[in-house]
Amino acid sequence: MTGRILLSPPDVGILEESYIVDALRSGWVAPVGPDVEAFEREVAERVGCGHAVALSSGTAGLHLALLAIGVRPGDVVVVPTLTFVATANAVVYTGAEPVFVDCEPATGNLDPDLLAELLRDLRAGGRRVAAVLPVDMFGACADYTRILPLCAEAEVPIVADAAESLGASHVGRAAGSFGRAGVFSFNGNKIITTSGGGMLVSDDADLVALCRYLSTQARQPVPHYEHTDVGYNYRLSNLLAAVGRAQLRRLDDMMARRRQLRELYAKLFAAIPGVRVLADEDATANCWLTTIVVDPAAAGWRAAELGAHLGAQDIETRPVWKPMHLQPVFAGRRALLSGTAERLFTDGLTLPSGSAMTEVQVARVLAEIERFLQGR
Ligand SMILES: Cc1ncc(COP(=O)(O)O)c(C=O)c1O
Numbered sequence: 001m002t003g004r005i006l007l008s009p010p011d012v013g014i015l016e017e018s019y020i021v022d023a024l025r026s027g028w029v030a031p032v033g034p035d036v037e038a039f040e041r042e043v044a045e046r047v048g049c050g051h052a053v054a055l056s057s058g059t060a061g062l063h064l065a066l067l068a069i070g071v072r073p074g075d076v077v078v079v080p081t082l083t084f085v086a087t088a089n090a091v092v093y094t095g096a097e098p099v100f101v102d103c104e105p106a107t108g109n110l111d112p113d114l115l116a117e118l119l120r121d122l123r124a125g126g127r128r129v130a131a132v133l134p135v136d137m138f139g140a141c142a143d144y145t146r147i148l149p150l151c152a153e154a155e156v157p158i159v160a161d162a163a164e165s166l167g168a169s170h171v172g173r174a175a176g177s178f179g180r181a182g183v184f185s186f187n188g189n190k191i192i193t194t195s196g197g198g199m200l201v202s203d204d205a206d207l208v209a210l211c212r213y214l215s216t217q218a219r220q221p222v223p224h225y226e227h228t229d230v231g232y233n234y235r236l237s238n239l240l241a242a243v244g245r246a247q248l249r250r251l252d253d254m255m256a257r258r259r260q261l262r263e264l265y266a267k268l269f270a271a272i273p274g275v276r277v278l279a280d281e282d283a284t285a286n287c288w289l290t291t292i293v294v295d296p297a298a299a300g301w302r303a304a305e306l307g308a309h310l311g312a313q314d315i316e317t318r319p320v321w322k323p324m325h326l327q328p329v330f331a332g333r334r335a336l337l338s339g340t341a342e343r344l345f346t347d348g349l350t351l352p353s354g355s356a357m358t359e360v361q362v363a364r365v366l367a368e369i370e371r372f373l374q375g376r
Helices: 014-026 034-047 058-068 085-093 112-124 144-154 205-215 238-249 251-270 303-312 340-347 359-374
Strands: 051-055 076-080 097-101 129-132 159-161 181-185 198-202 275-277 290-294 348-351
Touching: 014 034, 014 238, 034 051, 034 198, 034 238, 051 058, 051 205, 058 085, 058 159, 058 181, 058 198, 058 205, 076 085, 076 112, 085 097, 097 112, 112 129, 112 144, 129 144, 181 205, 198 205, 238 251, 251 275, 251 290, 251 359, 290 303, 290 340, 303 348, 303 359, 340 348
Parallel strands: 076 097, 076 129, 159 181
Antiparallel strands: 051 198, 181 198, 275 290, 290 348
């Protein structure tokens, strides 16, 4: 063994170093500065959105997007049950109620048929549905072709949780560009990272201006400190924005490397009964994390057993997100379920997918998977 192989560690090098050193030497160390502005412009251009605001996290972006579209206490916001907790937490921060909905088996993304049923039920029950928050699971866009008209018909705005999907697209449109606003995360494990950070993008200039204002403590434009609203300290530092700019320049290469890894896994598992790669049909996913789904009856082994084998060899894997409706913190919350998210939680395993993986590390992971399969 030659050291631990992580699931998706940061992929940073000399380009990031030169950008951050330049930013440091420029004196712009605060959460304002030319790199923040340039990073916002560059991400907006990449995504094809008119406006962007750089933030301290994706979670902050989701919170501000919901506030800016008018989500308030007592409202309902529809959230896929299969997601990272931040999606649901952002709803709770506003005082609204997250209502969970199950996902499609092929991708793990929000199931449009169930969404339609849930929107009908909620309206029939007299609830104000203030937003739908689709998530682009592991870097594959949700089915916006179906979700957009459904939400338009129900007159419910969409905030796209594109935390994991920068660089992906759906029918020619970039992830993050769907709905009233889209939110990216630049957390340490994401496809590009600023160590911690996020960005909200939108074509709505007023919405972005409101988020920018709320992200800087809602300070009024006067010389002294004057506040008429409760704001937040959610801005991204200029130093971190500089790292993000360097990462963005490498995004296409990093996506290509992650796709290469996905193809190697897909090839290895193609001949193994009962194993499939999540969202494998989506050629425009960014391949952030590659996840296999194992049917134990057909395969003769469980995803968790492969995870334990790899773990013993110092190779990190993870189960798929534990669904929100099973989380103690959301016990008793309303949910429309099909059982798919629970099955993906039990049968899914996320494999090392980092773009910085060396050939030696890749060979080691593949060899250990082969060794496990031979032992079955
Ligand atoms: C689906 C999803 N939503 C939201 C977030 C929150 O982003 P952040 O960690 O930048 O707050 C993450 C990642 O962490 C995520 O995976």
